Amino acid sequence: MKHFVPSKHGAERLPPSLPEVFLRADAPKRMNQDREDGQNAFLILTDEARIGLITDLIMHLEDMKPLNTAATGSAFRLAWELEPYLGGKRLGTYFSAAEIISAGRFESGVSEIVGRLANEMMTADERRRLSETKAPLIVYRGGVGDPASISQGMSWTTDISCADFYARKWLVRWGAAGEPRILSSQIEPEVVAAMFDGRDESEILIPNGLPVERVVEVPTLSDVKPRSSGSC
Known part of the structure; x- marks a missing residue:
């Protein structure tokens, strides 16, 4: 049975069920593998599930919970550059779609969240x-x-x-x-x-x-x- 947990977002919500790669401790020697695993964890999902993943990652960050930065950054990069389709309609980026579907639950704007992970979203080059x-x-x-x-x-x-x-x-x-x-x-x-x-x-x-x-x-x-x- 899932338990609701208090959140600073002003309402109770289910705790995010994030793939394991996003919850790993950062390890410089494993950074490239974490980036690849983060990309794969995003790409194997349907568009709707990808929006849910980005929503959960944003809420995790807002609650100041640790995330694997390499995996999160690589998933965020894909979410920034790809476009979701729901019901035959295009919804901008996965970030804008997450904002719409979250119905105001985010305390931070997308600009602030992306800014925090911008370095990890870039390639080495x-x-x-x-x-x-x-x-x-x-x-x-x-x-x-x-x-x-x-x-x-x-x-x-x-x-x-x-x-x-x-x-x-x-x-x-x-x-x-x-x-x-x-x-x-x-x-x-x-x-x-x-x-x-x-x-x-x-x-x-x-x-x-x-x-x-x-x-x-x-x-x-x-x-x-x-x-x-x-x-x-």
Whole structure:
């Protein structure tokens, strides 16, 4: 019989039934194996079960319980880059789907949670590239509507064509209304939580985004290469 346990989330809930790999103690010598096991634990699940796994991992982190960082980081990376389908509908990333399904049970925003595991979400090559980046970066973010709202997003890119795609095409597919905008800013490498090379998006993660006072609006492009997914 399962027992309900008190949670700081304001209601009782079942304790997460996490796969063993996520509960292992961190061990540097086993890090690569833990990363692979974390990926496999995520990939073998259905879309619905993956959302449940990400929800449980987030709640585990919010309750300040230890997790294997290599396994959790690798599962989070997949959850960040892949898209769930439920009932024939696409739900953004697994993080946004978990937020929707959790119905406000998360005390932390996705930006804060991802920011905490950003280093573990990167590959070794991505971590090395970030550590070797010394010069300021020009970053872009595409969206529709209010610049202050767009600038708060954590996913930016060094590729203006990627930002243009999300400003003019991607969000429209989701029914978003408003004027397409591309915001840009020059940032120091210390602001960057992670650099992702996956999906050919030159993605830069900036937890909590940038103050609107630090960004400028630049023109959208008239021609953009096709892209199929992403979270810029």
